Amino acid sequence: MERRESTARRRGRATRVASRRGPEPEANPAPPGQSGGRYAPLTEPELVQITEAAFTLLAELGIGEVPAVVREAAHARGASTDERGRLRLPRALVEEMVAGAAKEFTFHGRDPRHDISIGAERVHFGTGGAAVQVLEPETGRYRPSTLADLRAFARLADALPNISWFTRCCIATDIEDSFALDVNTAHALLCGTAKPVGTAFTLASHVGPIIEMFDIALGGPGRFRERPFCKAHISPVISPMRFGEDAVEVTLECIRLGVPINCIIAAQSGATAPATLAGFLAQSLAETLSGLVLVNLFAPGHPMIFSNWPLVIDLRTGAFCGGGGEISVMNAAAAQLANRLGLPSGVACSMADAKAVDAQMGAEKALSAALTGMAGANMVYEAAGMTASLLGASFEAMVLDDEMLGHVHRAIRGIEVNDETLGLGAIREAVLGEGHFLGAAHTMAAMQRDYLYPKLADRDAPAVWAEKGARDAAARARERVREILAAPDAGHLAPEADAAIRARFPIRPG
């Protein structure tokens, strides 16, 4: 393409005509919830092979370290225990549990405008957890994350349109006591956002008090069960192929109290799962299915995200790494496997290895977000703000990720083909008329309806960019973070509820 002359000419003409157009569109051309699935990393025969392998693993190898209550419930439904004490789950049992499992449900925000509809191939991005360090904007270095950071991240996520829910993305490492940690985390979610939220419970005994806190926030006992706006992140099955007793207890308590469950398998290639991608997916599918069996044995149809998050180890260091082609394609495939079973799929993306808010970070995040989103993952976790292979979180990254996810949603929305969009009449008119499409009604309608106009991205010419200070994306993001956090508190937690919660729980000042 020769741009020297032709582009300069077009730019000139375009700029002249631009004044004829309308103001910047306000409507979002591609809000969260776009339907993915146009990217199919696995063929149907491959999906069948992996699924069959998972059923085989459950029936023949089974799950180890089985809590008595689980063994009893499973035996009552046809499972058996082998000579090593492993719980074998026959195919018929697993299929019965899948058939009775929740397929679609509403994940509530406290504000119903933030409700999201989970299922089919609708795609939403949100946060996961849990970093233990934060990239400090002032120094560009990492330091331990605090409750103040968590509160700030919650407020940021509340303001960013493409983050559909907020799970506490970092740990308040300034709180030692695990009960104080869990309740302050829950309180930070209440204060920061009215979107759907997620958290983790260190012990089963923490669930009840926190649901009580949520009831207070909603106005009285029993209210949370009516509008369960917070889901629990739990890993009741530990790779490879065994139960984790504490997490099973948390699971059962969440079921009892009506807390939706995000059942996460986070195996790591070559460490806790095979390094071969297909074998990894077979094992982690089996593990996530065993989590589904656990939940549905006790509460058929209980809202549960089928979260199969394949993670990758770098051979050279033995450390987890979150960026690259393998982790992107595996998470996309995990979504495809879950969607094929009709289950609400949870995967992970945007887990950059980058420490700086730099080109590596942008590329790692966009590659995995594009592939998991396009594959139709229902809930894509870790999608905003995470850095340093999930060890870190960054405010600047969160606002940049939000915009990147907007572009992914735009790409997922795809291309509508009909007589109006084919626009043969408009083409004829332009070709036989002025020789361009600028300012035409057909053009203006599409420009308002079909295009995403980014707010943080720099689209200036080089000279204009230099005149404005030659800032990079991190610098622009830092300013946006400051703007959002400088805004008055949104009032998501009423003062009287806040006071009642502070009277009842050890909430830190601030």
Added chain:
Amino acid sequence: MERRESTARRRGRATRVASRRGPEPEANPAPPGQSGGRYAPLTEPELVQITEAAFTLLAELGIGEVPAVVREAAHARGASTDERGRLRLPRALVEEMVAGAAKEFTFHGRDPRHDISIGAERVHFGTGGAAVQVLEPETGRYRPSTLADLRAFARLADALPNISWFTRCCIATDIEDSFALDVNTAHALLCGTAKPVGTAFTLASHVGPIIEMFDIALGGPGRFRERPFCKAHISPVISPMRFGEDAVEVTLECIRLGVPINCIIAAQSGATAPATLAGFLAQSLAETLSGLVLVNLFAPGHPMIFSNWPLVIDLRTGAFCGGGGEISVMNAAAAQLANRLGLPSGVACSMADAKAVDAQMGAEKALSAALTGMAGANMVYEAAGMTASLLGASFEAMVLDDEMLGHVHRAIRGIEVNDETLGLGAIREAVLGEGHFLGAAHTMAAMQRDYLYPKLADRDAPAVWAEKGARDAAARARERVREILAAPDAGHLAPEADAAIRARFPIRPG
């Protein structure tokens, strides 16, 4: 996911076991030429609708500003001229030309190890052109690009494994005379790389002398025709729907001299093509087909890349912008439309709007590279080094893009599913044995065979990264650029050939 304890534990164990593993793998797990197509932005009915609309446009609206030689040749094959002088191309003629067009061919490097096989859904990334500014590493600002820059970019591209060919990515703006510009550009390609290359010819009269130069480089008259290692970038059809006379002349001269043709349509949404995505694709497909008719009227089966590069205008400024969801999905769809016709598809990606080598750049580039690659585009242009909406080029961006493209190739390679990769035996052994997969033969084989280990990406823990100087990707890239350019000249142009060329052509010193 709770990482605080479990990850630390795993990292420790993994590090201990890492010493049991082998050295870093040397083999590339996903070289260029992976087969895409798992992402289908358009359904088959949508592909049919758009293709039908393109045929309708060619038959009813036709192409304007028709050179006499083209009109004559087309009339002889059944085309007609309407009352406005537009050349109408009936469907039968277009289908006949498509049937006789080159479907697959080898794009040669001067070094046969760099030959690439174009066709089916094999994916290669390379450069396009042509920036007029360069991001100067020393200042972080843009300045006009020079012949020295072009020579450096050619050497960089030669060293980077995921750049399959090199088209002059920037213009030597320090050369005024168009003949001197074209011959110095061609000479820079000869000196810098033995990969396949591409260039543009300002005038038809420049083609002959430059092919003579290429013959000298290869050892004598007629040698280029035997191994045509350079293709011409030409836009003989100008949007909307008219011929460009100069470029048609260049096209015919390239045909005469055996130069493969990259026939580029680079329409801009809302300016020279409809703003509706479907209408844009219908028009630009019609235009690219008219280019194909042009070439095949005169030389049936002449090697031609069917390059349909949808570009986007930002409503707010009227300027071309290269990043975002729309341009990514449109280029992916353009590849799908061409591949469906069996034609060698050319599209564009990585056309970041970013000026700095920053997170915006990384995200814009990866999103479009992932989608165009996954859609199975055969030749993805502009894929490395381009910045500032194609106005700029950056050395740092080129080396970072190369690594990003490696990850895209890895993702395209996908997931092999068979008994070995499902590895049920390995899973059983790990679960019933040590409880992990570290160091197992099955793991080590996969780690060597299936994983891409990036060289520029930072995968250190935050503290290690800080100890090493907290560098960002741009800084690491700058160092890599220096290393590559500091290496001795690769000797791609023999001294005696260089002397003969300098004696015959106005080659600048250096």
